[in-house]
Amino acid sequence: MKYLFQILISLFCLYGLHGQSKIDQALRIFNNNSVPYITAERLTGNTRFLLLDTREKEEFEVSHLENAVWVGDKISDLDRTYNIVPEKNTPIVLYCSIGIRSEDIGEKLIKNGYTEVYNLYGGIFEWKNKGLPVYDSFGQKTDRIHAYNKHWGKMLNNATKVYGHRKHNN
Template identity: 80%
Template sequence: MKYPFHILISLFCLYGLHGQSKIDQALKKFNNNSVPYITAESLTGHTRFLILDTREKEEFEVSHIAKAIWLGNKNFDKDTILAIVPDKNRPIVVYCSIGVRSEKVGEKLLKNGYKEVYNLYGGIFEWKNKGFPVYDSIEQETDRVHAYNRHWGKMLNNATKVYGHKKHNN
């Protein structure tokens, strides 16, 4: 009985590593490392960072990292950013599903004079895959994460995946 348990644990670990390698591959393919990465482990417990969620609003409402502020990624506006972060020396962490959209926003922040901007490596998927908590629209801890789409959702392996608008889940 002991060996089936070890086999099951080994398969679980391999599945987790497979998800991680897919995130690594996607970031190498789509990002150019223009914004320095910060790991989930490095971010936990630090209160000095302002955390900006660069996903779509419906993704943010399903779940987000504690104290994150929704910014989105499509309509970057200098005035909106200045209202949210008037101090350009304030350390900022941007994130999205895995770190592709957030890199684009991080680049814009750097171009607008923000001095210390980091991209969360692997985004909210990696955050949740490592067992860190996420919160819903009423700030209650949840297991649900918007998986963006079925292709990208394959990289999320430690959450209940939500697709589409939260009222029309699959």
């Protein structure tokens, strides 16, 4: 099933996904709005949220939102999340590349009693497309974003795209 989903995503991306409106289209198709969205504009400068990065470790190491904590994108990574966020009323914003993997993790958190969980609309791609800053593993601002793969990378317009070291990189 996992591979079927990846094939469907790749086919979807092959037919011209790029830019902001394509992020909107992808989210309408692949998400079910089970986790409320928060926009980049609403999140900018707002320090009340704990930011959790639900991408693979390699993606996080290239760049991430300032003060974000990496938790991973697998169900097995949820124990790490529970240890990082033991208080279930902590305001949380989850993000990934565009918001699909983060919705999956958000659903699990909500199911397990977390009360204030949001999904960053458009993920780190939209964040960077809007010219907002991202930081590397040394805490320095960077223009680099791990673009997941070349198909999804078409949605990233305002960054230096990085590929590599992913098991399923296309």
